[in-house]
Amino acid sequence: xxDTHPPVAVPFATGDYTAxxxxxxxxxxxxxxxxxxxxxxxxxxWLTGYQPTAITERLTMLFLTRExxxxxxxxxxxxxxxxxxxGTADLALTDWRDGADPYAAASTLLRPAARYGxxxxxxxxxxxxxxxxxxxxxxxxxxxxxxxxRAVKDENELARLAAAxxxxxxxxxxxxxxxxxxxxxxxxxxxxxxxxxxxxxxxVDFTVVGSGPNGANPHHEAxxxxxxxxxxxxxxxxxxxxxxxxxxxxxxxxxxxxxxxREVHExxxxxxxxxxxxxxxxxxxxxxxxAARRVITEAGYGEQFIHRTGHGIGVTTHEPPYMVEGExxxxxxxxxxxxxxxxxxxxxxxxxxxxxxxxxDDGGRRLNSTSRSLQIVE
Amino acid sequence: xxDTHPPVAVPFATGDYTAxxxxxxxxxxxxxxxxxxxxxxxxxxWLTGYQPTAITERLTMLFLTRExxxxxxxxxxxxxxxxxxxGTADLALTDWRDGADPYAAASTLLRPAARYGxxxxxxxxxxxxxxxxxxxxxxxxxxxxxxxxRAVKDENELARLAAAxxxxxxxxxxxxxxxxxxxxxxxxxxxxxxxxxxxxxxxVDFTVVGSGPNGANPHHEAxxxxxxxxxxxxxxxxxxxxxxxxxxxxxxxxxxxxxxxREVHExxxxxxxxxxxxxxxxxxxxxxxxAARRVITEAGYGEQFIHRTGHGIGVTTHEPPYMVEGExxxxxxxxxxxxxxxxxxxxxxxxxxxxxxxxxDDGGRRLNSTSRSLQIVE
Numbered sequence: 001x002x003d004t005h006p007p008v009a010v011p012f013a014t015g016d017y018t019a020x021x022x023x024x025x026x027x028x029x030x031x032x033x034x035x036x037x038x039x040x041x042x043x044x045x046w047l048t049g050y051q052p053t054a055i056t057e058r059l060t061m062l063f064l065t066r067e068x069x070x071x072x073x074x075x076x077x078x079x080x081x082x083x084x085x086x087g088t089a090d091l092a093l094t095d096w097r098d099g100a101d102p103y104a105a106a107s108t109l110l111r112p113a114a115r116y117g118x119x120x121x122x123x124x125x126x127x128x129x130x131x132x133x134x135x136x137x138x139x140x141x142x143x144x145x146x147x148x149x150r151a152v153k154d155e156n157e158l159a160r161l162a163a164a165x166x167x168x169x170x171x172x173x174x175x176x177x178x179x180x181x182x183x184x185x186x187x188x189x190x191x192x193x194x195x196x197x198x199x200x201x202x203x204v205d206f207t208v209v210g211s212g213p214n215g216a217n218p219h220h221e222a223x224x225x226x227x228x229x230x231x232x233x234x235x236x237x238x239x240x241x242x243x244x245x246x247x248x249x250x251x252x253x254x255x256x257x258x259x260x261x262r263e264v265h266e267x268x269x270x271x272x273x274x275x276x277x278x279x280x281x282x283x284x285x286x287x288x289x290x291a292a293r294r295v296i297t298e299a300g301y302g303e304q305f306i307h308r309t310g311h312g313i314g315v316t317t318h319e320p321p322y323m324v325e326g327e328x329x330x331x332x333x334x335x336x337x338x339x340x341x342x343x344x345x346x347x348x349x350x351x352x353x354x355x356x357x358x359x360x361d362d363g364g365r366r367l368n369s370t371s372r373s374l375q376i377v378e
Numbered sequence: 379x380x381d382t383h384p385p386v387a388v389p390f391a392t393g394d395y396t397a398x399x400x401x402x403x404x405x406x407x408x409x410x411x412x413x414x415x416x417x418x419x420x421x422x423x424w425l426t427g428y429q430p431t432a433i434t435e436r437l438t439m440l441f442l443t444r445e446x447x448x449x450x451x452x453x454x455x456x457x458x459x460x461x462x463x464x465g466t467a468d469l470a471l472t473d474w475r476d477g478a479d480p481y482a483a484a485s486t487l488l489r490p491a492a493r494y495g496x497x498x499x500x501x502x503x504x505x506x507x508x509x510x511x512x513x514x515x516x517x518x519x520x521x522x523x524x525x526x527x528r529a530v531k532d533e534n535e536l537a538r539l540a541a542a543x544x545x546x547x548x549x550x551x552x553x554x555x556x557x558x559x560x561x562x563x564x565x566x567x568x569x570x571x572x573x574x575x576x577x578x579x580x581x582v583d584f585t586v587v588g589s590g591p592n593g594a595n596p597h598h599e600a601x602x603x604x605x606x607x608x609x610x611x612x613x614x615x616x617x618x619x620x621x622x623x624x625x626x627x628x629x630x631x632x633x634x635x636x637x638x639x640r641e642v643h644e645x646x647x648x649x650x651x652x653x654x655x656x657x658x659x660x661x662x663x664x665x666x667x668x669a670a671r672r673v674i675t676e677a678g679y680g681e682q683f684i685h686r687t688g689h690g691i692g693v694t695t696h697e698p699p700y701m702v703e704g705e706x707x708x709x710x711x712x713x714x715x716x717x718x719x720x721x722x723x724x725x726x727x728x729x730x731x732x733x734x735x736x737x738x739d740d741g742g743r744r745l746n747s748t749s750r751s752l753q754i755v756e
Contacts, residue, residue: 052597053584053597053599054583054584054696055499056696057498057521076684076685077595077596077597077684077685078597080595080597080598081595081597081598097684098684098685098686098702099686099702099703099704118502118506119502120435120501120502120503121433121501121502121503122501122502123498123499123500123501123502123519124496124497124498124499124500124501124502124504124505124517124519125498125499125519125521125522126502127502127505127506128496128505128517128518128519128522129519139502139506140506141501141502141503141506141507143435143503144503144506144507205432206431206432217455217458217459218455219430219431219455219456219458219459220458220459221431306454306455306475306476307454307455307476308476308477318432318434324476324477325477326477
């Protein structure tokens with residue numbers, strides 16, 4: 001594996017984080033918000049590099065408003081960890097002690113009748129407490145109010161996503177060489193996880209091995225089913241490398257595929273190609289879904305394509321923008337997302353093909369480059 | 379390890395889950411709620427045994443109300459997983475497809491001007507969407523409205539917590555035999571994780587190894603510091619076994635302890651004993667905190683005890699009730715929580731001693747039984 005060893009990521013500097021925070025305040029203002037309230041999770045990681053050991057009922061919140069400098073409120077006993085994060089050097093760090101009211105502390109950083117965006121995954125516990133304390137304030141989720149906050153990636157982020165994609169591709173090439181027939185799905189899933197880690201991932205998020213009828217459940221992970229000769233197998237795997245996501249799917253055949261598997265695989269391959277071909281700056285997210293779906297619908301399998309065509313990727317493996325009917329968000333160079341149509345035949349098999357695509361100045365660039373033809377495994 | 383092999387947990391039956399759901403509707407009614415809305419996480423695991431592969435922006439919600447039978451709304455593509463969960467056989471399962479509005483589907487199960495409890499960790503994204511659709515409805519977090527929903531454990535749950543505690547104790551006894559001096563904290567943390575898994579845990583939640591000055595940061599996990607002769611080391615580890623939590627802390631000395639370490643350790647030991655002695659049905663949670671804190675304060679270290687005395691444990695390793703000043707919740711037989719006072723001397727060392735305690739009919743029963751005296755390791 002020496003020559004596929006991943007490049008070491010260029011570290012983000014404090015200034016990178018500070019610039020992101022400043023940009024968020026500006027775009028929040030443009031979106032009619034008075035500020036953004038960020039809780040632990042991907043938004044906070046992206047803005048400060050800080051991830052508490054665990055997300056608990058203890059309030060941790062970053063306040064990005066025009067009146068105050070960026071301020072991070074943390075529980076006293078987590079303050080040293082927060083202070084050590086790469087993006088917290090330039091912000092005001094403040095803390096609250098067990099037994100004190102963290103929401104009272106939070107409200108001193110807010111205006112009573114203003115409008116704030118809140119991290120999608122902020123706990124209801126925290127939001128309800130703030131709403132109770134500030135009944136005139138209005139809150140909107142970031143998906144509602146500022147969905148594209150993390151969507152456009154800079155060069156450093158794109159390099160990390162490309163490196164993660166290359167590691168996922170290396171994983172796929174290796175998994176083609178392992179034995180499938182006679183082994184359980186979860187054993188192959190274990191191989192996928194080991195390979196992702198071996199090729200440089202620090203975190204494995206999912207390793208789907210959907211063999212035969214299990215492949216017809218798009219969210220099946222991997223179970224006790226023993227893989228048989230003739231199975232079509234959906235492989236869908238990814239995780240984080242240098243903090244950025246990979247996510248790729250290929251469908252393989254154990255031994256010679258049936259004519260039906262070949263036919264359905266080819267339809268999905270063409271649909272995926274159509275989706276990728278539709279990627280262009282200025283286009284709308286829903287156009288990617290329409291382009292892929294049209295191919296499948298015209299082939300008579302529209303009812304068997306039961307999910308949207310794609311989702312964004314960045315510091316998570318699943319985030320806005322979504323490639324789905326009704327999403328009119330404009331594509332912007334630097335956005336990265338999956339294009340992953342599928343056909344699911346209950347009781348028989350499933351097929352899904354997925355690449356991550358980055359929007360460029362004149363189209364889309366795949367960050368996965370392994371063959372999308374139907375590969376035969378043993 | 380053969381004779382410490384954990385007993386196999388008695389499976390929960392569908393009827394167990396159904397009884398829990400019924401009890402929640404009853405206690406919600408008694409608390410003035412018209413129902414409870416449960417999102418993925420510990421509440422949903424406890425009520426249905428269902429845990430989606432990932433918690434995403436796609437709405438999954440269990441509706442426990444008086445008007446409707448228990449109803450679980452899931453994304454179409456996760457329906458097979460939900461249907462396969464042990465506690466969903468008796469409830470109504472319904473789904474929504476990508477592109478449809480899940481909140482409209484949710485609102486058909488709710489009354490417009492009613493009052494609902496919501497899982498603490500429900501995403502703000504979902505809550506805000508429901509609030510927008512139903513402006514007359516009122517929502518309260520379960521910590522506000524029904525904090526003790528999962529707090530009182532039945533016999534099966536107590537047996538699992540006891541088994542998890544015994545596995546954590548076995549881990550502690552083994553870790554006393556390993557080499558500490560000259561190794562990095564994270565290597566000992568790795569030993570702790572391996573031992574927890576070896577003694578039957580399926581999930582490791584934390585393995586704190588706070589050596590020397592790192593022990594003075596109660597949330598320090600384990601880092602690159604090389605452990606030295608003479609260090610006091612806070613060990614705090616736990617995870618899930620058969621779905622229920624363990625969490626225990628001991629502080630050890632590498633070689634002969636200083637007089638100061640001995641003195642501080644003894645104060646914490648007495649404080650922990652006082653906390654455990656204060657456990658009795660009918661008492662208030664805050665009395666546990668007061669009893670432990672009094673010992674430390676009277677010894678002159680009150681300012682160095684910077685966290686509350688304990689937290690509940692169950693399907694998570696950290697949940698209500700909290701043993702903290704101001705928490706007047708009455709203790710009830712079957713409640714389980716940590717009693718874990720500590721003293722943190724910045725730049726020097728920390729000491730914490732922690733057991734899980736179950737409330738019995740006439741006091742408290744420790745689920746950890748290893749010696750709380752200062753042990754010396756190599």
